[in-house]
Amino acid sequence: MADNLETLTGKIWTSALDGDDHGAADAALAALGDGLPVEDLLLNVVAPIQRQVGDAWAANEVTVAQEHIVTAVSERVLAAAARHPAARARHVGVKGRAAVACVDGEWHAFPARLLAEVLRLDGWRVDYLGPHVPTPFLPIHVREAEVDVVLLSASLPTRLPAAHEAIAACRETGRPVLAGGAAFGGDGRYARLLGADGWAPDARATAERLTAGPAPGETAYEGSNGGTGPAGQEHGHPTTPTGQEHGHPATAPDREYGHLTETAQELIDTVMWRLGERIPAMAAYDNRQLKHTREDIGHLIDFLAISLYVDDPTLYSRFLLWMAGILTARNVPEDTLFPALDLIATGLKGCPRARATVEHGQEALRREHGKDRPGHPF
Incomplete structure (x- = not known):
């Protein structure tokens, strides 16, 4: 076989x-x-x-x-x-009705599409909502269709704030919410952190999880029972980054996260301007190379912001190691990351957590310099 x-x-x-x-x-x-x-x-x-x-x-x-x-x-x-x-003979829906959706902004839909079909084969009636589902429409569908369980997919960690809002909105309907996809970490840590009732690493495990139901002592599929939430809040009562109870999305984010997201474009401009002084070869870059460099700096800042959102410096370190591998495969010396990170750190005045996260990532890069990179960071 x-x-x-x-x-x-x-x-x-x-x-x-x-x-x-x-x-x-x-x-x-x-x-x-x-x-x-x-x-x-x-x-x-x-x-x-x-x-x-x-x-x-x-x-x-x-x-x-x-x-x-x-x-x-x-x-x-x-x-x-x-x-x-x-x-087709097995699409009978005897186990209940499940809604499968990608969170707002998530266009990598194939994993969710695959999950929907596996659940149908396992006896579920499935509403596959597709990619990039606006959060306000999720609870409306869950209530109107009398869905039994919601399954949310996100591949990129930069979608975690949207996933947080989607989880909160769906939990307000009283239905359990399971999360899946690389965005939530290889062990599902960010799914639990953001208040999901459960997590599974792949479609087969999700089907098995739904069939098994709540484990002993759980109130749903994988209830909160310790750890820390975004910006250090207790996970026993899932919260938003401002400390409000989960289910009531914050109107203002954590101060450092909010500051970084609001000033990201200004920081990108500053880093691009000063990076040319640190990397003389940039003077010969054509428009395409400059565009890619700017995009890479944007990614460095976006992932830094998400690391602050979930209060996990290791997320940023894993991203940097992955990015170093991507650059190396394209004949771009990974050493070019260090001056960019130095300039980002310099621009983080009054943001001690952000600076510490960058320094943590730089140290991880130094330790792993020259080693083989994993195929996926999360």
Whole structure:
């Protein structure tokens, strides 16, 4: 079976890189016709292909366009599998009704789409709301459709504030909320931190989690029982960064987080101006290179802000290590990160937590300098 799956994965991967959605779908349907379970196709072939193309992009082995093509082909394979008789016969909805949505601003929808299909195969009626769902519409749908459980997806940590608001809004309906996706950390720490009732690392684990129900002593699926929340608030009563009770989103963020987000563009301008003095080669950069440099500085500041939001310097360190690997794969010396970080730290006057977070990240970079980088930071 493992050899067959490896062969099938290779066929679909090759077709996907060629943009051959018909060839990929034909290979998948032939495997289903030979008796491959639909879950095995989705979880052991399609999902690994998505991870593979993400790693290939990080290693500079495929372009952004190729990554999008592979995802589009994977969507075609998933759609073909969902219409296969083996799958359609099981879309009965006997376990209840689930809403699956990407949080506001999150456009990486494929993981949520895959989860929706796995839950359908597991006996759930699923409302798949798609990418970038505005938060105010989530509780409206949950109430009107009488949804039993809400599953929220976010891939980028920069979506965590939106996820926080979505979790709060959905919990006000009284329905349990489970979170998933790389944004919430490899162990789900940020899902619990922001008040979700549960977290699962992938679609299979989510289906199993829903089937199992609350563990002994839990009030929902994975109730709060200790730890710290955003900006150091107790997790036993989930809070927003200002200390208000979870479910009542803050009107003003934590001071340092708010200051950084409000002054981000000004800080980017300052860093770009002074970085040219620190890196003489920038004088020869063309417009495309300058644009990419500015975007990279923006990412450095965005992830710093999110690290403040969840009060976790290690999030920033992991991001910096990942970014160093991305730059190295593109023949950009990772040493260029240090002057940029120095200039960011200089601009953080009156923000001791932010400066300490940058220094923590710089130290992590120094310790790991020259080592192999992981394929994904979260």
